Amino acid sequence: MSIIFNSSIGKKLIMSLAGLFLIAFLPVHLGINLCLILYDTREVFNKAAHFMSNNLIIKVIEIFLFAGLILHIFYGIYLQIQNWMARPVRYKIENYSQTSFFSKFMIHTAAIIAVFLVIHLSNFYFKSKIFGEVPIVIYDGKAYHDLGILVIEKFKIPGFVWFYIGCFLFLAFHLLHGFHSAFQTLGLDHKVYTPVIKSLGWLYTLLVSVGFILIPIYIYFLV
Amino acid sequence: MDFILKIWRQQDSQAKGKFETYQVTGISPDCSFLEMLDILNNRLIDRFEKPICYDHDCREGICGSCGLYINGRPHGPDSAITTCQLHMRRFRDGDTIIVEPWRAKPFPVIKDLVVDRSAFDEIIMAGGYISVHTGSAPEANTIAVPKVKAEISMDAAACIGCGACVAACKNASAMLFVASKISQLAVLPQGIVEAKERVRKMVARMDELGFGNCTNTGACEAECPKGISLTHIARLNREYFAAKLL
Numbered sequence: 001m002s003i004i005f006n007s008s009i010g011k012k013l014i015m016s017l018a019g020l021f022l023i024a025f026l027p028v029h030l031g032i033n034l035c036l037i038l039y040d041t042r043e044v045f046n047k048a049a050h051f052m053s054n055n056l057i058i059k060v061i062e063i064f065l066f067a068g069l070i071l072h073i074f075y076g077i078y079l080q081i082q083n084w085m086a087r088p089v090r091y092k093i094e095n096y097s098q099t100s101f102f103s104k105f106m107i108h109t110a111a112i113i114a115v116f117l118v119i120h121l122s123n124f125y126f127k128s129k130i131f132g133e134v135p136i137v138i139y140d141g142k143a144y145h146d147l148g149i150l151v152i153e154k155f156k157i158p159g160f161v162w163f164y165i166g167c168f169l170f171l172a173f174h175l176l177h178g179f180h181s182a183f184q185t186l187g188l189d190h191k192v193y194t195p196v197i198k199s200l201g202w203l204y205t206l207l208v209s210v211g212f213i214l215i216p217i218y219i220y221f222l223v
Numbered sequence: 224m225d226f227i228l229k230i231w232r233q234q235d236s237q238a239k240g241k242f243e244t245y246q247v248t249g250i251s252p253d254c255s256f257l258e259m260l261d262i263l264n265n266r267l268i269d270r271f272e273k274p275i276c277y278d279h280d281c282r283e284g285i286c287g288s289c290g291l292y293i294n295g296r297p298h299g300p301d302s303a304i305t306t307c308q309l310h311m312r313r314f315r316d317g318d319t320i321i322v323e324p325w326r327a328k329p330f331p332v333i334k335d336l337v338v339d340r341s342a343f344d345e346i347i348m349a350g351g352y353i354s355v356h357t358g359s360a361p362e363a364n365t366i367a368v369p370k371v372k373a374e375i376s377m378d379a380a381a382c383i384g385c386g387a388c389v390a391a392c393k394n395a396s397a398m399l400f401v402a403s404k405i406s407q408l409a410v411l412p413q414g415i416v417e418a419k420e421r422v423r424k425m426v427a428r429m430d431e432l433g434f435g436n437c438t439n440t441g442a443c444e445a446e447c448p449k450g451i452s453l454t455h456i457a458r459l460n461r462e463y464f465a466a467k468l469l
Contacts, residue, residue: 004467007426008436009460079436083394086328086435092229092242093295093321097391097442104393106438181439187464189457 008082009185011075016182018072023179023204025065030211033151037218042148043139049147053128073114080107102177109174116167123154155219164216172209179204224250224311227319228263230275233332236339240332242321252312256299257282257289259311276335282307284448287383290390291336292323297387297446305385305448325386327395329432342432343384343400349428350421351404353413372410379406381449388443388451394435399443401429402459403451409462419466426463 004010032052035045052058102109127133128145137146154160179201180194188197225248233240247263254262257279264274280288289306293299299309314320324332329342368376382403389397405422408414414421437456444453 004464007463007467008430008434009426009463010467012436012460013464079438083396083435083438086395086433087326088328089326091292091295091323091326093323095297095391095393095442096295097297097445099440099442099445103438103440177439184439184453184457185437185460187457187459187461189454 008079011079012185014071015075015079016185018068018075019178019182021064021068022072023175023182026208030208033215034211036148036151037215037223042137042146042152045148045151046137046144046146047139049128050144053145069117073110076107076110100177102173103181106174106177109170112167112170113174116163116170119163124150152219152223155216155223158220161216161220165213168209168212171212172205175205175208176201224252224314224316226250226259226311226314226317229319229321230336231323231332232275232335233324234334236331236333240335250311252310254311255282255307256291256293256309256311257307276333276337278337279307284308285383287385290325290338290340290385290387292325292390294321297325297390298385298448302445303448303450305383308448325390327386327389327434329395329397329434330386330389338386340384340386342434343386343397345432346397346401346425346428347404350417350424351408353408353417355413355416366412368411375410376407376414379403379451379455382407382447382451383449385448387446387448389434391442391446392435392437393440393442394438396437396443397429397432397434398437398456398459399447399451399453401425402455405459405462406455409458418462422459422462422466426459 005014032045032048035048036042039045124147127150128147134145134147134150136143137149138144155164180198183189183194183197188194225246228245228247229242230245231240232243245263245267247259247266250259250262257277260275260277267274277291278288280286282289284305284307287305290297291299291306293306293309298304298306300313301309322336324330324336325338325340327338330338330340333339380403382400384400386400388399389395392399405425408421409418439453439456441453444451
């Protein structure tokens with residue numbers, strides 16, 4: 001059991017499990033964000049964000065989420081370096097075999113997403129959790145962080161909106177391969193179900209990326 | 224037909240190779256790619272130049288000896304064929320054709336277009352066999368093999384070990400080769416007995432030899448002359464997890 005993670009397949013297993021965990025997290029994040037544009041006030045969003053920050057179970061899951069993210073990044077880089085080392089002399093003409101297009105650029109899209117995450121977390125998560133630079137708002141006599149106003153302020157800056165749209169497009173490229181690839185790595189391949197998984201991957205990617213892209217656009221123009 | 228060939232020339236495994244340009248003229252469209260290289264070699268020998276080294280044997284697509292990386296694709300522009308099955312009519316008159324050896328750390332270039340693929344033999348030696356005394360031919364149907372399983376095994380056994388999967392993979396991964404060698408035995412009653420030990424040892428050897436990691440890109444499947452499917456890689460993963468975790 002212990003040495004499974006020393007092997008190439010074992011490391012891929014970690015990548016896929018961590019990736020699926022992150023895939024499961026995205027719709028939750030999207031659902032909470034959508035509260036900001038689906039309701040007239042920021043109250044629902046702020047209360048949802050408050051619940052996510054203070055609920056004990058969520059706090060435990062959050063630890064797993066960050067652990068999953070770090071493992072996914074660490075093993076992604078580790079495996080990529082091994083892959084580069086496996087071909088020390090490159091071809092004069094790079095291979096153009098018919099393959100899954102997005103799979104060729106996983107490390108590149110990952111690098112962009114990593115930069116996005118640093119900016120995203122420092123703008124919202126760390127501001128709220130560590131620096132406490134978030135305005136306070138009172139609902140029913142109880143104080144909440146007004147994260148909603150923080151988001152709205154950011155998404156009134158055109159450059160910020162463009163940056164978010166661009167990053168979510170790259171996330172979509174990453175997910176288009178990552179979703180079904182995770183199942184293949186787990187050995188879940190089936191004549192009937194694999195095409196279903198691939199279609200679900202496309203649907204998931206479409207919904208998640210369009211959902212996330214809509215929020216800054218909506219706020220910029222309509223809030 | 225006339226062609227301009229840019230071919231990788233390398234004196235030996237230690238030497239620094241480079242591309243040399245050759246003009247070949249008067250080639251029949253029905254010439255195979257290897258026959259075209261034979262013609263070029265004869266002309267080089269006539270001029271007292273060193274002929275181009277490349278691997279070949281059966282010239283009918285079943286031995287897995289030939290393997291050239293032609294214009295960015297292992298075994299050339301056609302699908303599901305080996306280099307020896309490629310014909311010059313597939314190219315246009317006057318085309319420039321770039322010919323390279325397989326590129327992967329575990330496949331070092333020996334000379335020109337010849338690479339050492341004994342890394343594959345080492346993976347097989349690690350466990351790609353059934354270590355039982357088979358004795359004389361048994362009575363037919365003594366061991367019942369379901370038709371579906373037999374088909375899966377035969378599909379996997381079509382692998383000729385040419386190395387196109389490694390050559391095509393952007394990570395130089397040998398997963399499709401190992402997967403086919405695992406699959407051909409893992410689904411049969413005779414192979415199940417040693418399945419766990421086999422997959423453990425073969426994957427460990429594959430890793431030790433320095434092949435890259437599979438990222439499910441699918442280039443191996445697209446370039447495999449025998450059409451071995453990625454399904455076998457999923458089976459390899461399952462077999463490996465079962466061997467390690469159960």
